Amino acid sequence: MLALTELHVVREPDPDKFREAETATYPDWESVxxxxxxxxxxxxFRRVGNAADAEDLAxxxxxxxxxxxxxxxxxxxxxxxLVKTARTxxxxxxxxxxxxxxxxxxxxxxxxxxxxxPPSTDASERAARLLALLPEHFSRILELxxxxxxxxxxxxxxxxxxxxxxxxxxxxxxxxxAELEMEVLS
Amino acid sequence: MTDKSADxxxxxxxxxxxxxxxxxxxxxxxxxxxxxxxxxxxxxxTGADLPDKAALDRIxxxxxxxxxxxxxxxxxxTRRVMLRTFGTAAAAVVVGVALDEVVTRxxxxxxxxGSPSTVLMPDAGAWRPVxxxxxxxxxxxxxxxxxxxxxxxxxxxxAISAVSGVCTHLGxxxxxxxxxxxxxxxxxxxxxxxxxxxxxYRLKTAPANLPQIPSRVNDGQIELFVV
Numbered sequence: 190m191l192a193l194t195e196l197h198v199v200r201e202p203d204p205d206k207f208r209e210a211e212t213a214t215y216p217d218w219e220s221v222x223x224x225x226x227x228x229x230x231x232x233x234f235r236r237v238g239n240a241a242d243a244e245d246l247a248x249x250x251x252x253x254x255x256x257x258x259x260x261x262x263x264x265x266x267x268x269x270x271l272v273k274t275a276r277t278x279x280x281x282x283x284x285x286x287x288x289x290x291x292x293x294x295x296x297x298x299x300x301x302x303x304x305x306x307p308p309s310t311d312a313s314e315r316a317a318r319l320l321a322l323l324p325e326h327f328s329r330i331l332e333l334x335x336x337x338x339x340x341x342x343x344x345x346x347x348x349x350x351x352x353x354x355x356x357x358x359x360x361x362x363x364x365x366x367a368e369l370e371m372e373v374l375s
Numbered sequence: 376m377t378d379k380s381a382d383x384x385x386x387x388x389x390x391x392x393x394x395x396x397x398x399x400x401x402x403x404x405x406x407x408x409x410x411x412x413x414x415x416x417x418x419x420x421t422g423a424d425l426p427d428k429a430a431l432d433r434i435x436x437x438x439x440x441x442x443x444x445x446x447x448x449x450x451x452x453t454r455r456v457m458l459r460t461f462g463t464a465a466a467a468v469v470v471g472v473a474l475d476e477v478v479t480r481x482x483x484x485x486x487x488x489g490s491p492s493t494v495l496m497p498d499a500g501a502w503r504p505v506x507x508x509x510x511x512x513x514x515x516x517x518x519x520x521x522x523x524x525x526x527x528x529x530x531x532x533x534a535i536s537a538v539s540g541v542c543t544h545l546g547x548x549x550x551x552x553x554x555x556x557x558x559x560x561x562x563x564x565x566x567x568x569x570x571x572x573x574x575x576y577r578l579k580t581a582p583a584n585l586p587q588i589p590s591r592v593n594d595g596q597i598e599l600f601v602v
Binding site: 212236251264292334338 | 377378380381382384385388389390391392394395396397399400401402404405406407408409410411412413414415416417418419420421423424425426427430431433434435437438441442555556557564565566568572573574575576577578581
């Protein structure tokens with residue numbers, strides 16, 4: 190009986206060792222790259238909407254992070270640093286190329302969990318929810334343009350309006366969607 | 376103002392929908408808000424926000440050029456700085472340390488996540504079919520067992536390869552995670568890439584990379600060289 194008790198005591202986890210074991214580690218820059226490059230690219234793409242900028246931004250984020258970090262390093266530290274760097278890099282992109290100070294400030298508030306990118310289907314569901322909240326004529330033009338790939342001219346024909354009106358409608362629809370995104374979805 | 380804004384945003388949207396880098400311009404706050412929503416809507420199309428292999432290769436090669444060829448120690452402690460600060464003797468000592476560090480870094484890289492990958496080459500091995508090629512579309516991974524060897528077979532963009540399906544730490548069977556291209560160890564939250572390289576670990580020391588298993592495609596069958 191005594192032996193069993195001793196055995197039980199020996200197997201009790203040492204709280205310090207347990208905490209230490211909770212920290213997963215990246216051994217080198219290749220590991221950081223392999224485990225995060227797709228997530229960072231997606232994070233960037235969702236905020237710039239095109240592959241060329243997303244590629245440049247993902248490279249910037251990784252380069253700045255990896256040149257600064259000393260590895261091996263805990264996974265959560267590295268990811269936290271990657272998100273901090275991504276905030277700065279994305280905000281700087283909007284400031285430099287579009288002089289968009291408010292958009293940049295908002296990007297600086299990216300949540301810490303942003304790097305755990307949801308699968309693409311989540312982005313589709315989010316878009317579908319957003320379109321469903323818009324008035325019919327606004328959701329219709331955004332659906333034609335973004336989901337069905339219509340040109341402005343084709344969308345205008347489909348909706349029975351002039352091209353100029355279709356462009357204005359698209360702009361107002363995007364503005365309304367931005368408001369709704371802030372109010373309802375965030 | 377609305378017309379001009381509408382035109383500028385429409386041009387931005389056109390560029391995004393055609394897969395082009397948008398032209399830069401000074402946007403008002405309203406325009407920028409609309410543009411950000413446009414970017415998120417473009418991303419909603421299935422697979423639009425996933426990088427292609429060429430993009431990943433370019434990012435990797437730029438990182439590799441910058442990070443593999445410029446060891447931190449050399450940049451931080453140049454001989455000239457040490458001479459100016461501490462004199463010749465100190466500089467000689469530090470350069471010696473720096474060189475040692477550089478050699479150590481190079482010795483550890485790129486297999487710093489454990490020992491470099493080995494190839495599992497059994498003495499009495501033979502090519503054995505384990506799955507049909509049609510069972511393994513690009514981007515997928517499957518686990519197979521020959522009785523003696525557990526393996527994970529991977530189709531990376533048409534290139535088929537195989538690694539051991541057993542964690543090099545304590546032998547737990549690895550679980551493929553196709554979405555994030557990882558092989559996860561269920562026991563100690565260690566993960567390997569599809570190439571067998573350690574991605575991260577929750578251990579005091581890095582486990583070894585996974586051994587490679589010779590593989591080939593023969594008459595529509597994936598074969599492994601195993602016992």
